[in-house]
Amino acid sequence: MGEEIYLFITLIFIILGALVAVETRSLLSSVISLGAVGFGLSIAFLLLMAPDLAIVQIAVEVILLIFLIRATIGRDVVPTTGHINWISLSIVSLLIVAFLLIGIYSFRSLLEFGTPIISAVGEAPSNSYIENGLSRTGAANIVTSVILDYRAYDTLGEATVLFTAILGALTVLRVRSRRELGGRR
Amino acid sequence: MKGMTLIVKTVTRWVKVFIFLYGIYLTITGHLTPGGGFAGGVVIACSYILLTLAYGREFALKNLSLGKASVFDSSGVLLFLIVALLGIGFGGIFFANFLQARYPGEEFALFSSGTIPIYNIAILLKVGASLFNVFVILSILRIVVEKDGSKKMVAEGDREEE
Amino acid sequence: MIYTLCFVLFLIGLYCAITKKNIVKIVIGLTLMEYSANLFLILLGYRKGGVAPIVSENMNITEFLATSVDPLPQALVLTSIVIGLGVTTLAIAICIRLYEKYGTFDITEIRRLKG
Numbered sequence: 001m002g003e004e005i006y007l008f009i010t011l012i013f014i015i016l017g018a019l020v021a022v023e024t025r026s027l028l029s030s031v032i033s034l035g036a037v038g039f040g041l042s043i044a045f046l047l048l049m050a051p052d053l054a055i056v057q058i059a060v061e062v063i064l065l066i067f068l069i070r071a072t073i074g075r076d077v078v079p080t081t082g083h084i085n086w087i088s089l090s091i092v093s094l095l096i097v098a099f100l101l102i103g104i105y106s107f108r109s110l111l112e113f114g115t116p117i118i119s120a121v122g123e124a125p126s127n128s129y130i131e132n133g134l135s136r137t138g139a140a141n142i143v144t145s146v147i148l149d150y151r152a153y154d155t156l157g158e159a160t161v162l163f164t165a166i167l168g169a170l171t172v173l174r175v176r177s178r179r180e181l182g183g184r185r
Numbered sequence: 186m187k188g189m190t191l192i193v194k195t196v197t198r199w200v201k202v203f204i205f206l207y208g209i210y211l212t213i214t215g216h217l218t219p220g221g222g223f224a225g226g227v228v229i230a231c232s233y234i235l236l237t238l239a240y241g242r243e244f245a246l247k248n249l250s251l252g253k254a255s256v257f258d259s260s261g262v263l264l265f266l267i268v269a270l271l272g273i274g275f276g277g278i279f280f281a282n283f284l285q286a287r288y289p290g291e292e293f294a295l296f297s298s299g300t301i302p303i304y305n306i307a308i309l310l311k312v313g314a315s316l317f318n319v320f321v322i323l324s325i326l327r328i329v330v331e332k333d334g335s336k337k338m339v340a341e342g343d344r345e346e347e
Numbered sequence: 348m349i350y351t352l353c354f355v356l357f358l359i360g361l362y363c364a365i366t367k368k369n370i371v372k373i374v375i376g377l378t379l380m381e382y383s384a385n386l387f388l389i390l391l392g393y394r395k396g397g398v399a400p401i402v403s404e405n406m407n408i409t410e411f412l413a414t415s416v417d418p419l420p421q422a423l424v425l426t427s428i429v430i431g432l433g434v435t436t437l438a439i440a441i442c443i444r445l446y447e448k449y450g451t452f453d454i455t456e457i458r459r460l461k462g
Binding site: 018019022034038044048056057115141155162 | 433
């Protein structure tokens with residue numbers, strides 16, 4: 001067990017946070033619980049030896065929290081009452097239990113936790129990245145050498161998707177606020 | 186939007202420089218230590234968002250207007266693409282690391298690994314500017330309740346003039 | 348076991364996205380699903396007792412090859428997190444527009460008010 005027990009505790013914390021975020025009535029506390037999930041995820045990344053991801057996740061979570069609070073605060077939230085549709089709820093529960101069973105069944109075909117595929121397959125691409133990354137690209141951080149040299153197309157696609165998403169958000173939001181933008185365009 | 190209290194403003198005045206420097210540090214040493222363009226960009230966007238929240242929107246827009254932020258955003262993508270296209274000219278293939286092939290720097294030095302720091306800076310510009318842009322647009326719009334009870338969302342500047 | 352816990356997080360997000368009527372709750376469910384997918388990819392690449400995929404100065408490369416965790420999922424997830432932020436921002440923008448048009452976050456109300 002050893003170091004895994006911390007990961008275990010962190011995952012249980014994440015699941016509890018997610019349950020609170022789903023089930024609580026007030027939107028603001030729901031959003032804040034989502035923030036707790038994100039910070040727990042950052043700790044899990046740190047325990048899984050991914051420091052790059054931990055830094056990015058913690059900063060992204062802060063910004064996402066600010067955006068979500070901006071969207072929900074001050075809106076009058078009427079808690080959705082009305083009768084619960086028991087038939088559809090039971091169908092959804094059955095579906096989710098079936099999903100869970102299929103998932104548990106299919107996780108047996110994976111390698112055991114803690115033995116990545118690079119240790120089983122000798123000629124996996126990651127082995128070559130780890131072995132030659134420093135000498136070929138000169139970057140000591142292998143993750144950076146993968147995203148910006150070996151697989152830079154991935155980053156180019158990411159930049160395109162981010163650009164499009166931000167452009168979409170600006171287009172959706174800016175109809176009545178053109179004068180505020182400076183007017184020079 | 187006049188900003189927050191004096192305590193928040195004073196703390197922000199001291200802290201903003203360090204957050205900004207931390208973002209730049211993460212980016213330019215992204216090929217040696219954990220970090221990189223994504224983390225640096227998001228942290229720099231965080232510093233501007235802190236400035237906006239503490240001092241109000243006008244102060245932040247005086248530092249970095251929306252037009253400038255859009256220019257930074259687009260120039261980040263353009264820098265990324267231009268360096269990638271230069272790889273065709275000098276190295277033969279798209280995204281070739283031609284600087285590393287010609288001037289291999291010393292390992293673990295700051296100026297090493299060719300084009301990777303340039304890509305990092307391009308991503309920093311792109312991510313930071315675009316997130317700041319979206320935040321400012323989100324903070325401009327707010328809801329007013331009209332006289333007949335219907336709600337309407339207007340830009341903040343419009344309401345003050347009416 | 349740890350994979351199962353990660354999958355439970357995914358199912359919570361799925362449940363939230365299917366059954367909730369509040370549109371912000373649906374966005375929260377989508378975010379939870381995205382988190383769980385990211386976490387699952389990283390769990391697949393973990394090596395027991397491994398080190399982070401960063402070379403330091405006096406480190407033997409063959410020893411590093413035997414102990415490092417898989418850098419490829421980390422690189423893919425690094426871009427995926429930032430894309431997730433962009434997509435969630437777009438979803439929030441659409442939520443705000445819907446609130447402006449209909450005055451509510453409830454999707455049944457929004458359906459009723461259509462047309």
